[in-house]
Amino acid sequence: MNVNQIVMIELLNAISKSNSKNKACTNNNSNVFDFVLQSTFNSILNDSPTCSCSCSCSNENQNKLNGLDTLLSNVNVSKVNNSSNINNAQKSNNKMDDAIKLLESQIGKPYVWGATGPKSFDCSGLVQYVYKNALGKDIPRVSYEQSKFGKAIDKKDLQVGDLIFFDTMNKGRVSHVGMYVGNGEFIHASNPKDGVKKSKLTGYYEKHYRGARRP
Template structure:
């Protein structure tokens, strides 16, 4: 009987001791572990902020580079367009310079030389020598070439066509200048005085003017320039 009582007492004591150990193990957290957890959490927060800043800097750098590249491309395109306009303007000047070398050349119907030349031969000779263009021989056929241009939009190098009344196109000239007041001068081989410069405001030529054509455009010139 005494042995059984002692056994139960020993078992109860052992059970109490084990519960106490378990309780102490569960509720007690080492201070070092807590500090390390807090420290790691703080470092993670700092790293996230650095990562966010780095992303913003990378995005900003990319956007700046993209803007710089776009501006650079725009500048290149603009410079190319300016260069094309300059080349075209020079070609028109070359055409007019060549035309002016004929000033004073006498008019000769059917003539094609500097000893005597008619209006359409004068035009095809000038454009052939400077722009390598092969225009038709007669004014009426030359009038079928190029794009029609309104009188208010005329530029140097355009062709102006004339006729008696509403009849067939019988005369052609090359626009030599257009001033700010809108006065248009053209160079042509006139039957009366040979190759000369006249104005569309002239009392003789003004009423006979019918329309204008642009046989050499900048786009066509650029395409020809690129292919050569």
């Protein structure tokens, strides 16, 4: 829960309590708004929690002003932080969109063992090329090392851009990598026959699946 939500909840709770506990007092008060605001600050600042119904609460104005200043400062800081987080998330999403576009533009190019682009690729060379040129990230060169780099991701939590790994040589270790593009699909430099292609994470690839990483 962020600061805005906490402040709003506290204000609403305090106003509700003030209205219910001091209803008789507000009926005789010529300025209901000032009364409720005063009672609200009393509650938030942990000053006098109840009113004597004489409408002569003893809180000092300076304490209320300090409390208001603190609340407003926290709200403003929260707004700045939220705005920054939103902007960063948008930039990240835009970069990933560019990465997927770059990845998809490689479909149909030939598979060549040891190739790192831009005219041909092997599996690890392809994902390394996309991460470097679209996302500005340096990742290891070979699939086995890539499978130990970054954050491990459960299959159920896969997101677009995650690297997914396979044991295609039946040797008990990672030997192949692709880049997840959503909807249970990934793009990879598959083999010399098929080149760079899109495949589904089912059948053969589901059987040989060995995990995922988010660099």
